Amino acid sequence: MISLPTLYGLTGVLLAGIGLLALVLRAHAIRKLVGLNIMGSGIFLLMIALARRAPGGAPDPVPHAMVLTGIVVAVSVTAVALLLLHQIASSGGDAASTETDRPAP
Amino acid sequence: MPWFDLGLAAMLLWFAGHAVGARRLHASATVYICFGLLLTLAWVRLDAPDLALAEAALGAGVTGALLLKAIASLGSRPVPLLVPAHDAWRVHEPLGGRLLGAIALAAVLGVVLVGALGMAVVSLPGEAVGLRPEVEARLEASGVRHPVTAVLLNFRGFDTLLEIVVIWIAGVVCWTFPRRRELVLRPDLQLTSLVRFVDPILLVTAAYLLWAGSRAPGGAFQAGVLLGAGAALRLMAGEVLPKAGVIPRFLLSLGALVFLTVGVAAVLTGLPFLGYGPGDAGTWLLVIEVGGTLSIGYALMLLFQRGRGAGA
Numbered sequence: 001m002i003s004l005p006t007l008y009g010l011t012g013v014l015l016a017g018i019g020l021l022a023l024v025l026r027a028h029a030i031r032k033l034v035g036l037n038i039m040g041s042g043i044f045l046l047m048i049a050l051a052r053r054a055p056g057g058a059p060d061p062v063p064h065a066m067v068l069t070g071i072v073v074a075v076s077v078t079a080v081a082l083l084l085l086h087q088i089a090s091s092g093g094d095a096a097s098t099e100t101d102r103p104a105p
Numbered sequence: 106m107p108w109f110d111l112g113l114a115a116m117l118l119w120f121a122g123h124a125v126g127a128r129r130l131h132a133s134a135t136v137y138i139c140f141g142l143l144l145t146l147a148w149v150r151l152d153a154p155d156l157a158l159a160e161a162a163l164g165a166g167v168t169g170a171l172l173l174k175a176i177a178s179l180g181s182r183p184v185p186l187l188v189p190a191h192d193a194w195r196v197h198e199p200l201g202g203r204l205l206g207a208i209a210l211a212a213v214l215g216v217v218l219v220g221a222l223g224m225a226v227v228s229l230p231g232e233a234v235g236l237r238p239e240v241e242a243r244l245e246a247s248g249v250r251h252p253v254t255a256v257l258l259n260f261r262g263f264d265t266l267l268e269i270v271v272i273w274i275a276g277v278v279c280w281t282f283p284r285r286r287e288l289v290l291r292p293d294l295q296l297t298s299l300v301r302f303v304d305p306i307l308l309v310t311a312a313y314l315l316w317a318g319s320r321a322p323g324g325a326f327q328a329g330v331l332l333g334a335g336a337a338l339r340l341m342a343g344e345v346l347p348k349a350g351v352i353p354r355f356l357l358s359l360g361a362l363v364f365l366t367v368g369v370a371a372v373l374t375g376l377p378f379l380g381y382g383p384g385d386a387g388t389w390l391l392v393i394e395v396g397g398t399l400s401i402g403y404a405l406m407l408l409f410q411r412g413r414g415a416g417a
Contacts (some may be wrong), residue, residue, distance in 0.1 A: 009149060009226035011114040015121050017219040022125035024211040029132055030175060033324050035170060038121050040145055040153060046222065048151050053233040059152045061252035065261055067270030068159055068253070069268045072326055075163045076275040077410040082175040087282055089179055095300075 008049035015042025029085050033078055038075045110150055117143050129254025133222050134172035141165025153255045158314070162330040167405060170337060174409070196379035250320040257324065257389045260285035262379045266368065269360045269397055276357045276404040292343030300342040315398050319387065325394035326401060327359075333405025339412055355408065378413030 019039025022031050044067045051063035110215055120140040127133040134152040141164040240252050240260065270324050311331035318324030340346050344405035370377040376382065 001106060002111075004151065005108055005231070006226060007110055007114055008108065008147060008294055010223055011117055013219050013222040013226060014118055016116070016222065017215045018125060018267050020122045020192065021215050021220055024214065024326050025207060026125065027415075028130065028234065030179075031125060031133060031388075034127050034172070037137070037164075038124065038140070041366060041395060043119075045144070045147060045154075046226065048148065048153050048156065049403055050229065050233070051153075051235060052151050052235050052386060053229075053231060054235050057152075058252075060233075060237045061256050061362075062236045062261070064153055064155060064253045065256040067153075067156055067262070068257060068326060068364065069264055071156070071159050072268055075167055075407075076271055076404075078168055079171055080275050080278050082171055083282060086178065087391065097254075098224045 005053045008052075009046050012042045012045030012049060015039070015045060018042070031079075033081055035072060036066075037078060040070065044070055046052045110375045113143065113150065115145055116267025117147065130176045131173070134169060134176055137172065138165050138169035141169065155324065155327070158327040159330065162327065162334055165295055167330065167409070168338070170409065218375065220312060246383070246386070248381065248388075248390050249318070251318065251322065251324075253322070254318050254324045254390075257326075258393060259381070259386060262364075262368075264378070265397075266361070269364055269400060272401055272404045273358060273361045276407050279407050297342045300338045304335050304339060307331050307338075311335070311398070311402075315394055318394065319391070324395035328394075331400040332398060332402025333409070336402060336406035337409040340406070352409075355405070356399055358400070358404040360393075360397040363396030367393055 010041040019035045019037070019042055021080050022035025023039065026032055026035060047067055048059070054060045082088045117140065118141060120136055127136060129247055132137050141160060145157045145161045146165060148154070148160055222243050237252070240256060243260070244255055245252065246250060247259040249255050249258070311328040314323040314331065315328035316323075316327060318327070321397040371380045374382070
């Protein structure tokens with residue numbers, strides 16, 4: 001019999017691990033971004049799972065507000081990162097490295 | 106035995122693994138959208154309806170749409186950036202190209218992170234009061250009746266101010282990039298008809314969420330995201346953003362400006378920064394929320410559009 005906070009807390013931790021692995025091991029920038037987002041989602045899940053341990057039914061609202069802020073910031077970061085990636089691509093770089101100098105002919 | 110939650114947790118892990126491990130980028134983004142929707146269910150199970158609203162719209166919807174759009178436009182470059190099938194688990198160059206070393210590093214980091222956090226989760230007490238009693242004690246004075254909104258806009262209002270500034274920065278960064286030829290979307294009759302039907306519903310729902318946020322899950326962020334989603338739909342159906350000028354800049358900055366003005370006005374009347382007089386808080390919070398909603402909606406529309414039609 002496993003409690004909801006522990007179950008979702010461990011799930012969040014594992015998700016963070018999956019995201020971290022993707023961030024380190026994948027070469028393509030968009031995959032790294034997806035990994036970063038998953039890592040963030042895992043940490044949020046951990047925080048909200050822990051917030052649900054409040055006795056009496058209603059959860060602790062402070063982590064909820066913090067995670068809401070976190071979701072919005074994560075989306076902003078993803079959007080700006082994609083903008084930068086597009087700019088790198090336009091300047092001749094490719095998505096698996098950030099070199100934009102064209103090789104000497 | 107919480108079978109539903111066990112199943113949901115297993116699916117979350119499976120979808121996350123698939124999102125990072127998929128061969129094709131397009132599959133990666135699509136599975137990530139599904140992951141976001143499953144995460145919405147997890148928020149509901151954890152009694153976090155505000156987060157569920159935000160996750161469904163932002164985490165699954167906006168992030169997924171941005172990823173798909175980026176993959177599509179990267180793929181249309183002369184040099185294809187949709188890395189072909191050999192984009193397997195290989196190392197980023199600066200690590201020296203030694204695959205084994207990178208896997209070892211990742212394994213160590215992963216084990217340390219998962220192990221330490223996992224042990225912490227398991228060893229924490231099953232019940233923790235947290236800050237709920239303090240929030241409930243001051244809820245009357247906060248101006249709203251929903252605890253999460255009270256924390257977000259009043260007790261931790263400074264964090265929310267900074268968050269709105271972050272969104273503003275994202276919009277400004279969008280405008281600093283030079284105009285470039287954008288992916289041209291041919292408006293589709295079915296999509297246009299659908300958007301004509303759905304868009305008013307989205308607007309009314311956004312207004313409702315903004316108003317309802319004072320006593321139920323909802324508030325400025327959820328409403329703003331709906332506005333942004335409606336705008337993204339209209340963009341996909343062929344609408345063109347107005348050119349840069351005073352009004353777009355004003356709309357983007359409105360949230361931060363209103364919040365700052367309210368905070369500074371408080372200082373001028375003798376209260377602390379972002380303090381509120383007795384009984385005033387509800388009105389000021391609504392004013393701040395309206396500004397925030399418009400700014401968030403506009404910023405999302407801008408980010409989705411990626412700077413087209415708004416060159417400096």
